[in-house]
Amino acid sequence: MKAGFWRSVREALSGAEHDYTAIELNxxxxxxxxxxxxxxxxxxxxxxxxxxxxxxxxxxxxxxxxLTESVVTILYAVAIxxxxxxxxxxxxxxxxxxxxxxxxxxVQAIYIGAGLSLLTAIGGSVFAPQLLRLMGGDEKVIAxxxxxxxxxxxxxxxxxxxxLNNAIFRGAGDAAIAMRALWIGxxxxxxxxxxxxLGLGPFPQLGLVGSAAGTTIGRGxxxxxxxxxxxxxxxxxxxxxxxxxxxxDVLLRLLRVSLTGIVQFLISTSSWLGLVRIIxxxxxxxxxxxxIAIRMIVFAILPSWGLCNAAATLVGQNLGARKPERxxxxxxxAGWYNMAFLGAVAxxxxxxxxxxxxFFTSDPEVSGHAVNCLRYVSYGYIFYAxxxxxxxxxxxxxxxxxxxxxxxxxxxxxxxxLAWLLAYPAGLGATGVFLAMTIAESLLAVVGxxxxxxxxxxxxxx
Numbered sequence: 173m174k175a176g177f178w179r180s181v182r183e184a185l186s187g188a189e190h191d192y193t194a195i196e197l198n199x200x201x202x203x204x205x206x207x208x209x210x211x212x213x214x215x216x217x218x219x220x221x222x223x224x225x226x227x228x229x230x231x232x233x234x235x236x237x238x239l240t241e242s243v244v245t246i247l248y249a250v251a252i253x254x255x256x257x258x259x260x261x262x263x264x265x266x267x268x269x270x271x272x273x274x275x276x277x278x279v280q281a282i283y284i285g286a287g288l289s290l291l292t293a294i295g296g297s298v299f300a301p302q303l304l305r306l307m308g309g310d311e312k313v314i315a316x317x318x319x320x321x322x323x324x325x326x327x328x329x330x331x332x333x334x335x336l337n338n339a340i341f342r343g344a345g346d347a348a349i350a351m352r353a354l355w356i357g358x359x360x361x362x363x364x365x366x367x368x369x370l371g372l373g374p375f376p377q378l379g380l381v382g383s384a385a386g387t388t389i390g391r392g393x394x395x396x397x398x399x400x401x402x403x404x405x406x407x408x409x410x411x412x413x414x415x416x417x418x419x420x421d422v423l424l425r426l427l428r429v430s431l432t433g434i435v436q437f438l439i440s441t442s443s444w445l446g447l448v449r450i451i452x453x454x455x456x457x458x459x460x461x462x463x464i465a466i467r468m469i470v471f472a473i474l475p476s477w478g479l480c481n482a483a484a485t486l487v488g489q490n491l492g493a494r495k496p497e498r499x500x501x502x503x504x505x506a507g508w509y510n511m512a513f514l515g516a517v518a519x520x521x522x523x524x525x526x527x528x529x530x531f532f533t534s535d536p537e538v539s540g541h542a543v544n545c546l547r548y549v550s551y552g553y554i555f556y557a558x559x560x561x562x563x564x565x566x567x568x569x570x571x572x573x574x575x576x577x578x579x580x581x582x583x584x585x586x587x588x589x590l591a592w593l594l595a596y597p598a599g600l601g602a603t604g605v606f607l608a609m610t611i612a613e614s615l616l617a618v619v620g621x622x623x624x625x626x627x628x629x630x631x632x633x634x
Contacts, residue, residue: 181206187348189408192486193267193493197502201482201509207351208342209478214351214358221362223467225369226383227532229316233380235456236317238463239307240324242448244331245441247292251332253434254284255339256567257426257634259481260488262343263568264634266408267492275409278340278402279416280423284430285336289329296325307445308452316380323384330391337398342485344408349401357394361386429570429634436567436576443583447609450595451602458602461541464532468542469549472517473556479510480560484568491569496630503565503624510557518553521546541602548606552614559617562624570634574623578616587612 180199183190184206192200226237258281265274296303300321304314334357338350364375364386371377378385402411451462483506490499521528529542563575587608594604 177202185210185348185351187346190345192345193490193495193498197486197498197505200486201479201502201506204345204347204482204485205479205506205509207347207478208481209475211338211347211351211354212474212476212478212481214354215474217358217362217471222365222383222387223464224532225366226380227464229369229380231456231460231535231538232312232316234460234463235309235313236304236320236380237383238448238459239304239309239313239452240317240321241463242307242445243296243303243321244324245444246438247325247328247331248335249437249441250288250434251285251335253432253437253572254281254288254332254426254430255335256433256484256564256572257281257429257570258336258339259343259484260429260568260570261426261634262340262409263345263485263488264492264570266344267489271409273422274344275411275415276419276422277426278409279411280419280426281336281340282333283418283423284427285332286329289332292328292332293326296328297322300325308449310456313456320380320384323381323388327384327388327391330388330395333395333398334391337395337402340402340409341398341407342481343488345485345489346407346409347482347485349398349407353394353398353401356397357390357392359390360393361390364389425634429572432576433567433572436572436579439576439579440583443579443587446588447591447605450591450605454595454602457535457537458541460533460535461538461543462545462602464529464538465542465545465549468521468528468532468546472514472521473560476510476514476557476560477564479506479513480564482506483561484564487565487568488570491630491632499565499569499630500627503561507558507561510561511554514553514557518550521550521553525550544603545606548603548610552610555614555617557617559613559620562617562620565624566620566629569629569632571629571632574629575620578620578623582612582616582619586615 180202184203190203192204226233258277261277262274265277300318301314304317304321334353338353341347341350365383366372367375368378368382368386401407402409452459483503486502487499490496490502525543525546529539529546533539533542566572566574590611591605591608594600594608595602598604600607
């Protein structure tokens with residue numbers, strides 16, 4: 173058993189090709205999840221490294237990053253929504269043994285992402301100060317962060333393409349390639365960020381702008397690697413120049429599924445923006461503490477998304493292979509594994525919140541808010557584990573409508589009003605916002621499991 177486990181891990185990291193609709197289910201989950209977890213681990217490490225170096229630049233710099241990321245999460249919502257549809261369509265075609273169909277879906281997704289990133293780059297570069305002011309930033313924060321915001325949004329093509337190309341690889345079952353792309357991109361960022369922020373060696377000291385430069389260059393390196401793999405035939409999907417034509421029928425079908433996926437994550441991220449807006453009224457210290465805690469939470473949850481993405485790929489490929497019961501079973505197993513992992517993380521965060529936060533800040537006011545946020549959010553981790561897996565299972569099946577309604581009900585109809593009530597009338601301040609997050613996300617998980625058990629997702633057409 174032990175030898176089989178480590179052999180599977182080595183195969184997962186090497187990117188060995190398998191038919192995930194036929195091999196033993198636990199082995200299929202392991203082969204997909206290992207590189208996906210490592211991929212997400214590097215993404216979360218990237219976020220923590222960024223805030224570690226930026227935190228030395230002062231409270232205004234941290235607040236500027238928090239507000240910029242509030243805007244960037246909208247881009248993430250669009251990129252993730254499109255990526256989910258891309259993974260679902262590619263996985264379904266792979267399950268049907270239709271490689272040409274998978275390739276066509278991949279190419280059209282790249283075209284959509286490139287077009288959206290151009291609009292974002294122009295708008296973000298021109299309206300950066302207005303965006304920061306709209307999010308509640310004062311003049312000091314805007315002065316500290318405007319060029320950081322311009323560079324991050326101006327380089328948004330790297331965000332879109334990194335997400336989309338990795339969605340293609342995941343849908344095809346090439347999880348190891350997606351892992352390597354993020355490791356390359358984030359490895360470059362981790363090296364460049366301190367060099368450009370602090371001016372180490374021959375590098376100029378750019379401060380907060382250096383963080384944006386390192387991030388954008390790193391993502392760009394990851395994208396170049398992805399295109400090299402797609403063009404060289406080193407993945408299950410090879411795209412030659414002659415195969416890169418526009419397919420309007422596939423593009424429209426992809427957009428149809430993507431739109432509800434994008435709305436799903438726009439609802440989720442815009443609710444997050446609403447929370448940030450409420451927290452910002454309690455001062456820069458509350459906002460900075462929230463950002464530090466969220467970065468730590470993301471560090472823990474992003475590897476968990478690796479398991480969720482593995483479940484989504486298995487759902488899509490098995491539905492394509494007309495094995496709906498196997499698709500369902502893969503979700504239940506991934507859910508139990510995810511619950512065990514996040515339960516352990518929650519215990520660590522609850523018990524060791526103060527010493528963990530002290531690694532990022534010595535400001536007692538910032539630290540107090542960060543510790544409260546970390547602990548309150550951690551209380552719901554076991555629920556989040558199931559909510560994340562079932563949501564991705566719906567998306568992997570191509571049913572992006574159900575999670576959209578879930579997000580609308582729990583995150584907008586419940587979370588935002590509850591956060592306001594607990595923060596102001598109840599007098600809990602920023603802590604009320606943290607408590608509202610835990611309640612809303614836990615309810616989303618319970619309702620999501622109930623809907624998943626009904627099984628309507630098995631008939632989704634993509």
